[in-house]
Amino acid sequence: MSAELYVDVAPKELTIALLEDRKLAELRKEQSNVQFAVGDIYLGKVKKIMPGLNAAFVDVGYEKDAFLHYLDLGPQFRTLQKYVSQLKTKKGAAALHKLKPDEDINKNGTISEVLNPGQEVLVQVAKEPISTKGPRLTSEISIAGRNLILIPFSDRVSVSQKIQRPEERNRLKRLLLSIKPKNYGVIVRTVAEDKRVAELDKELRTLVKRWEESALKLKETKAPGLVVGEIGRTTAFLRDLFNPTFHSIYVNNQDVFREIRDYIELIAPGREKIVKFHNGNVPIFDQYGIEKQIKASFGKTVSFRSGAYLIIEHTEALHVIDVNSGNRSKSASNQESNALDVNLAAAEEIARQLRLRDMGGIIVVDFIDMQDNEHRQKVFEKMKEAMASDRTKHNILPLSKFGLMQITRQRVRPEMLIETEEKCPSCLGTGTIGPSVLFDDKIEQSVRLAVQQQNLKKLTLWVHPYLYAYLKRGFPSKVLKWRLKYGFGLKVLPSDSMAFLEFKITDHKNQKAGLK
Known part of the structure; x- marks a missing residue:
């Protein structure tokens, strides 16, 4: 598989398109002045305590108060609050590795035991504002890097479950335990597999320095206020996604071009040449046929093979996908074989649509009816295989006796919706045009x-x-x-x-x- 990334920088919007084997796989649109993105760290002020929900509503500057549940405070919440309190004083605070941790909060405790209205609290956005809801917050602060995720106020080292070799898991855990500072926890990401100690140590030092620089900003920050924003959207996308299959990255803005090239040089020395600047007169998405793929991939009806198509409906509660064979050729030996063939192809397209639209929550798929249990199992296995490359947490249930498949997919940002049906620019919806x-x-x-x-x-x-x-x-x-x-x-x-x-x-x- 080959991957290409296209970055379209407009005055008010940034659009990132990922193509896998020349087919559109992911699309991200970000406003240039976007706030409250996943990873942003804020100093908030507690507005309300909700004992019934065991949660608090926190003012972080958004039009609606953000939601912070007791279970998202983290075991070392008291240590975090003590550290923030010391930083806000004139004397400052000792380095985190010299700080004596307080006792962990009771995991079965209540929000009223640790928070009060008007109290300042350091939080991180875990889920962006969606629909009528404000951001979802956590006080388990994390600083993400390419190979490692730094967790201040923790001492644990965890290794990604996708690294399956026991000897490699043990090597990484021993290595990080030996080099990490006290009062810092680390999550080892999948891409760290087989990485040398020097590379991991360098990244760990960089993440610790970034946290320390961010923490110092607390002295000047008044609640509610942004302490540190997530790194550039394109850089964050590459941090989570970049792998050896990438062979070209096209950018139409000089500043973003230099930012991406420098980042690629940092994480993959020698491969910065794959970053290319697009300076043609034709828009970048038009030049490489991406605009046409966007128009074909979004909307209520999506065709995928030999006349077969999907109907995709969105509601507040869930997403519904209906699989139809359409006017597909009836060359298969019988209806059962025809249904299996269409369903297997539909599974691949559905997995692509979930990534492309970033659909989250509950997804119900109505496949074409099949009588054979073996065929149902094949469709289930195909869906799991097709979604294996999806980085977002998800869970897939086997087909029910009604031919329905239930999928849950983590939702951390609003779904990508692009209207492909446009109001006629000539008649403006009236139905009549000039000569x-x-x-x-x-x-x-x-x-x-x-x-x-x-x-x-x-x-x-x-x-x-x-x-x-x-x-x-x-x-x-x-x-x-x-x-x-x-x-x-x-x-x-x-x-x-x-x-x-x-x-x-x-x-x-x-x-x-x-x-x-």
Whole structure:
């Protein structure tokens, strides 16, 4: 399998697309000013204690109070609070490895025993705001790295269950126990398998330094306030995902390009050349066919093989996926074999859709009915195999007698929803349009206004590829006539993201021209 990453940096949004074997596997969209992302550390203030829920609502600056359950405080919560209290004083605090830990909190205790309204508390975002809910918090602070996760106020060393060789697990555990400072715990990630001691020691020191620098910010932070944000979105994505199958990373922004190249050089020396800068006129997602894949992969109906398709419905409580054979060829020997073939192919596509849309919570899949128990088991095994590469925690149950499969998948951020059905840009939903033969006159009028009203010397006209072909045909083409008439600063480019009779005009900074 080969993997490619494409990063589209726009003024207000960052979009990351992961392709595996040239097929879209994951898509992330982040607002440039995103807050309350998983991993962000805040100094919050307790607003309410809810004894019935054994939880507290904490003000971290979000419009709705965040939720902190007693079980998410962590055993060493008292030690954490003592450390924060010392840092907030003028004298400061001793280094964490010199701090004497307090007694662990009672795991069967109540929230009222350790928290009071108005109290300041150091928390980390465990789940981003979703729908009407605020962020979910934890006080078990962790600092994630490429190979290790640092857990301050703990002394445990845990090794990823995906590292299966007992001798390697024992080696990593002994190694980390010997090099980690006191009062720091460590989780060894799967990618640390067979890594040398020097590399792990270097990363451990970096994570400890990052925590110490973050902790010092507490002195100047007033609750509610951000203490430290998660690293760059693209870098965080690569930290969790990068592996030897990556052979190219394309970026259309110089600053992000340098950030990614430096990070790849750090975690995989010698491979920084796979990071490439895209500086063409055509948008990066259009250039590499990603926009077309996005349009084909989202929406209510998704086709996947020989006419078979999925119907995907979303509700507040759960997601429902219905598998249909459609007008698929009936070449199979019987209905049972045909159902098995469609269901096996559907399992692969469903696993891809769960990652792509980042669907979380309860997912119910209605497969085509099969009578043979052996065939049901094959579909169950296929689904487990297809979801093996999914990094998000999930659980899959075998098919019920009704042909339903239940899947639970951890939800830590809002689901990725992209509307593929667009309001007609020509009729604006009214059902009627002006004469299409005059459409090129409408475009020319907009170009003239951009040149005369806004005095744009360099402008780009974006149109649908079919319309682009029409405007470029013949000699002299309409595009050439416009350039002769309004100046050679005019460029006309096709865009897969545009609707058929839609166009937009941008200036030299790629900002949309605001025509009167």
